[in-house]
Amino acid sequence: MNTPDTTAPSHDHQQCVKQALATAEHLCTQRGVQLTAIRHQVLELIWESHKAVKAYELLERFKPLKSAAKPTTIYRALDFLIAQGLVHRVESLNAFIGCRCSNRHHDQLLLICKLCQEVEERTPAGVLDALTQELEQAGFTAHNKAIEIRGICHRCAGQAVPEK
Amino acid sequence: MNTPDTTAPSHDHQQCVKQALATAEHLCTQRGVQLTAIRHQVLELIWESHKAVKAYELLERFKPLKSAAKPTTIYRALDFLIAQGLVHRVESLNAFIGCRCSNRHHDQLLLICKLCQEVEERTPAGVLDALTQELEQAGFTAHNKAIEIRGICHRCAGQAVPEK
């Protein structure tokens, strides 16, 4: 299987990655935390595409770079990257994606395509405000507000799709 | 550990369970599908509380009833119950809860308390409408719209809570 790695036919993914890594470096410096070699490499692997990537898949891809890598190696790097807001965990897939919002506020909507596996991040004020209001009414103190929706993205929907 | 099993101090959980099971029986009959002994017992176990319950925890609790039970036994029953809309899978916990809405439309908000583990279902029109609109704008065809929010419920927040 060799599906394209980019979010849109026209998008310059090199640029995407470059920017993500630059932002990461900048934020870590600013915060006085270490974006070590391992963490940097894992982040880079995650950014290879906009698809959600599994931990053990990262491990496989990481091994050529560092053959001693173990699950723990990956999970620790992921923990760090998530804590810094550089990566999202996609709960409904047990997988991970690079985060574009690049701060520690992860209030957002994730649109997860079942066909191309790509995940789009959105921060729709309307939905999030309504949610905040609802939570307040319920007296519920939220620790995270990531909304994950699975379905078919507009690009895949536009194509002749196999029944699934 | 022995935390109370009910959602509110005052609520009659017996009644809760009874109703859930009656509804389940009714719906299955209506739909011509079999709510077999195993499925019924698993559903009953899930309804023992409003806490999300893990598959292997169900397995342990199910074994006294049927010592031959294997993971497959539980997962098959769960698959059935989920397909019938009688149970929700809580993605962010890898766990399951009984569903009160009792139909196959699972568009809703789940409020998951980190302290008491209870899960409250809500169907806030404001949030769901805003979401529907946003998805339409994004050209995204959603297959499920379960929103899972983790945090602290109003009951737990009202108590002297240990720092967490």
Add this chain to the structure above:
DNA sequence: GCGTGTTTGAGATGTTATAACATATGCCCT
């Protein structure tokens, strides 16, 4: 009672994630 589809039994295996403990590395302080 017979065939067909559904449900269950049984065992193995696959996948995801963490625990527990040892070792290294960088940095501040004296």
Add this chain to the structure above:
DNA sequence: AGGGCATATGTTATAACATCTCAAACACGC
């Protein structure tokens, strides 16, 4: 330089979650 501390990594093992496969039992319409 040497000691103490915090952070990061290495290493091994295991826990926790989920599925596959193949065969046997069962329900039900004919």
